[in-house]
Amino acid sequence: MATTSSGLRPAQRAERQRVSQQGLIHGGNSLTRSLNNGQNSLRSNDTKPLHFPPAPTSRRSVTPNSRSHSRDFDDDNDPGRVRVAVRLRPRNAEDLLSDADFADCVELQPELKRLKLRKNNWSSESYKFDEVFTGTASQKRVYEVVAKPVVESVLSGYNGTVMAYGQTGTGKTFTLGRLGKDDASERGIMVRALEDIVANVSLASDTVEISYLQLYMESIQDLLAPEKTNITINEDPKTGEVSLPGAVTVKVQDLDHFLELLQIGEGNRHAANTKLNTESSRSHAILMVYIRRSVPEKVEDDINSQDRKTKSKLPLVRKSKLLIVDLAGSERLDKSGSEGLLLEEAKFINLSLTSLGKCINALAENSPHIPTRDSKLTRLLRDSFGGSARTSLIITIGPSSRHHAETTSTIMFGQRAMKIVNVVKLKEEFDYESLCRKLETQVDHLTAEIDRQQKLRESEKYDLEKRLRDCHDSFNETRKNLVTRSELLEQKNTRLELVIEEALAELNCQKDQNSLLEDKIADLEMSLKQNKQNQLENSTYQKVLADTTQMYEKKIAELMKQLEVERAKSESAEEQLDAMKKLSDEHKKLIQHHEMENSKYQMALADTTQMYEMKITELTKQLEDGHTRFEGAQEQLDLANMLLADYQNSTQGQDETSELRLKLEEMYRLHESTVNELQSLKAEFKDQIQEKEAISEKLYAVQEKLSAEEKRRKAIEHELVNLKKGAPEGDKHFEDKKSYMKENIRGTSVFSASLNKSGTLRVTQSAQRATIAKICEEVGLQKIIQLLTSEDSDVQIHAVKVIANLAAEDVKQESIVEEGGLDALLTMLRSSQNATILRVASGAIANLAMNEMNQGLIMSRGGAKLLAKTASGTDDPQTLRMVAGALANLCGNEKLHTMLKEDGGIKAMLGMVRSGNSDVVAQVARGLANFAKCESRAMVQGHRKGRSLLMEDHALEWLIDNCNTTSASTRRHIELALSHLAQNEDNARDFISSGALQELQRISNESSREDIRNLAKKMLKSNPVFQGEMRLGQQ
Secondary structure: OOOOOOOEHHHHHHOOOOOOOOOOOHHHHHHHHHHHHHHHHHHHHOOOOOOOOOOOOOOOOOOOOOEEOOOOOOOOOOOOEOEEEEEEOOOOHHHHHHOOOOOOOEEEEHHHOEEEEEOOOOOEEEEEOOEEEOOOOOHHHHHHHHHHHHHHHHHOOEOEEEEEEEEOOOOHHHHHHOOOOOOHHHOOHHHHHHHHHHHHOOOOOOEEEEEEEEEEOOEEEEOOOOOOOOOOOEEOOOOOOEEOOOOOOEEOOOHHHHHHHHHHHHHHOEEEOOOOOOOEEOOEEEEEEEEEEEEOOOOOOOOOHHHHHHHOOOOEEEEEEEEEEEOOOEOOHHHHOOOOHHHHHHHHHHHHHHHHHHHHHHHHOOOOOOOHHHOHHHHHOOOOOOOOOEEEEEEEEOOOHHHHHHHHHHHHHHHHHOOOEOOOOEOEEEOHHHHHHHHHHHHHHHHHHHHHHHHHHHHHHHHHHHHHHHHHHHHHHHHHHHHHHHHHHHHHHHHHHHHHHHHHHHHHHHHHHHHHHHHHHHHHHHHHHHHHHHHHHHHHHHHHHHHHHHHHHHHHHHHHHHHHHHHHHHHHHHHHHHHHHHHOOOOHHHHHHHHHHHHHHHHHHHHHHHHHHHHHHHHHHHOHHHHHHHHHHHHHHHHHHHHOOOHHHHHHHHHHHHHHHHHHHHHHHHHHHHHHHHHHHHHHHHHHHHHHHHHHHHHHHHHHHHHHHHHHHHHHHHHHHHHHHOHHHOHHHHHHHHHHHHHHHOOOOHHHHHHOHHHHOOOOHHHHHHHHHHHHHHHOHHHHHHHOOOOOHHHHHHHHHHHHHHHOOHHHHHHHHHOOHHHHHHHHHHHOOOHHHHHHHHHHHHHHOOOHHHHHHHHHOOHHHHHHHHHHOOOOHHHHHHHHHHHHHHOOOHHHHHHHHHOOHHHHHHHHHHHOOHHHHHHHHHHHHHHHHHHHHHHHHOOOOOOOHHHHHOHHHHHHHOOOOOOHHHHHHHHHHHHHHOOOHHHHHHHHHHOHHHHHHHHHHHOOOHHHHHHHHHHHHHOHHHHHHHHHHHO
16 A cells, blocks of 8 residues: 555544645646647637527526537537536535535526536537536436446447546536445445446456556556556557556456445545645546456357358357546645655656547647557547547536636537547457367366266276175065064064953953943932932921821810809909999908008019910910900900909909910910921921932933933944954054053943033033033032042042132132142142153143242242153153243243242253153243342342352353244244343353354344344343453454
8 A cells, every 4th residue: 555645545534634735736737738729720620500498597697798619519429429417516514615605607408408607797609518417417327317328338248438527626526436324315436336337247257347546756566466456557569559568457256346346445545634625636647447248159240151150159258348537636736745755656647648639639620640658648548539439428527616717628628529539340259268278177177977877887887796696685574574564463463362351351340340330320219219208298387287287276266265264253253343332331441541552462473464464465476366355355355354353353363364374384385386397397398399309310411421422422332342353454553442441441420421512522611610600609619629639540630620720710729729729739749659640730720830829829838849840750741831831831930940940940941841842841931031030130120149040050041042932932942041041141251152143143133023122132232241252253
């Protein structure tokens, strides 16, 4: 890379050279004088000026004194003429500040392809070009108009040149060499041209090579290999073709490869800071693109038949070259302020541009001598102007009036270039090298084919001999196998006969069981008869009650009669008392005394009578038939009380009344006991009727079940007979039928038959839940839980299935735990050896473990230890899946993590992956994800610190080994677990030492879940240990 004082383009951005205020103008004046001479000569040869009406604009219109100094070219369809386009740079900040009070010196008329150059406010000159671009023209449009026709010609086999010319700071490098990293729409002609070339060639058969050079102070340097300087120019004396043998030529692989090369070249190009441009190019950049394309075989019309036979077999190739030239800008030294090395650079730039201007003038004037050897630039562009290349020139100008002279010089350069006409030539030649390589390849292929055929015949001979030996061996082995097979078949027949005998014995057992069922039915019938007897006894009780009621009624009637007798006696006693009053005055005092006592007795009798009246009233309410008689007795008692005047008679009546009171009280108590007994008898009668109905329904269900079992038994016997006949054909099929028969024979009790409904019927989930709910309502949850302790394993299986299905519903879980279902399930895990019971009980515990309250109960009662023990004692994938699901649910409670690890839950969960079952592995991955997620949440909340508990059981190694599993759900859980474990900074060293950091990086880029990718990226950015390790890895 060159290290001149002007500096490279990247270095220029960091450190700018100081530019002195004094300007030297003699170098720029020489270039201006040369261009002005050419302008005068061009004006002398122009045709009569053309006048155009002024274009509508907001500025002052051009006066009639404006003149046109360019002519309309009639040879626009000539492909050899140099095409010239002009591009106006928009005003920059310096222009806006310096020319705020002045109008632009250039007025564009894109629709007419003209521009007007103002000398002042009264006169202007009009020029016509092939295309006029305003300051808002896009890079794409500039490429399609200026460069794309040239690129298409180059792809067709012609040479082409695209060149930019103009004052420094007017946008030449932007137009040609813009990379467009940040905005693709700003890509320049170089990038777009290579994009079209790569898109239209086949990299398999065609080649595209580039060289990138700069002409710096009349020294050709390679921008792709900066160490190569002062490269020489060679010219073919016969064809006059220019070549640079010392330049590096790089084969382009794709567009990205070209962009890298172009960026390297731009970094090595010389640039400096001047008053006119902060990044002024100090060298001419030349991009050379060499294209070599094969031509499809075809026959030309002007070739005779003999030549066709010889030439049609030779492949043709087209070689073309594209030059994209970014000239350094012309500058006046008094304006640029160049001094020192910048001054020397400006001298060489102006010198080469002056030589180019002289060549353009000579070609435009058809001069016999073209001074192409005055500069290396003109030697390199010898084919572009006056040669065989198709050339497009874009001149760039600025709008500022301060640079009117430079703008005029640039426009006149373009006008003269438009007069140059090149003779384009198609460069097509025979591809002898390709033909030679093709023939050599064919010879090698034929030689290899001959060798292959010889080896093939030898190998076929060897294979035939080997196959013959194998046939003899297989024949002998088959004979031995047939003998062995016959012996095995005989053994199988013997074994099948034994199996059939066992099946018959099982059928006899089934018959015995059916007889037991018949005995139970007989017992039920006896109970029905007993119920009938109870009904008869109830009817007897009713008769006895009716007789007792009649007896009480008779007793009440007798009491009424006694009351009437007493009434009569009272009347007679009253008559005797009156007689005694008339006959005996002596006894008045005594009588008065007796009367006073009698009045007391009467008051007591009245109170007693009222009490009895209340009791009698209550008795009359309960017994409607005796109501009238009780009222009559009350009236008679009142009359008897009024007539009792005699002391003796009153004393006798009081004794009788007390006896009557005692009898009435006894009758009342007897009546109450009788009524209570009657009500209890009625209640017992109703209960017996309901019990009878329930027993009848159960009996009917049992009869239906027995009939169905009988039909099934007959069908199984018939099937067994058929199997016995066809047993020699396949023992495996018979074993399957036998196992099916055993499953259908199991279960003889009414309750077990009801429980087996949900297991045998293949119905929908809603129907199963409805069936289980109905069983729970009919039997009761407590009785179902009690059946878990049954000695019959079939009953236990059906009962635990019902509990497992009920545990799947949140509303049932609390009832199951309260009734002791959890303890019963844990007891089954502890004591049972039945694989089905262990599997279903583990599933039921997994359902209960979904509730946080139940999780604590399970752990406090040793559930984790029992689950770990169950996992270590079985290899059944379904049982392991249930156990892993239960442990995974327990992992979702952060409070239980320490206890779960101490009880061996984590170790058991990692040990279950030995089965290799995908469902078991998925449950284990889910458990680890739950564990890691709860740990990370507790750490964020400040509840936990330190290294993860999973690290001690080697869970991280297992996660890394299985992070690329094919199961999407398992992979998602593993990725989630790794992301959450990475959140704990204490796990960082384990991640680095085990290689988990690389997996975390992969997850952040390749995970199918966006939330997991974002979480992994967050962990990588937030952890300083990870950041440091990744920086070390990049270095």
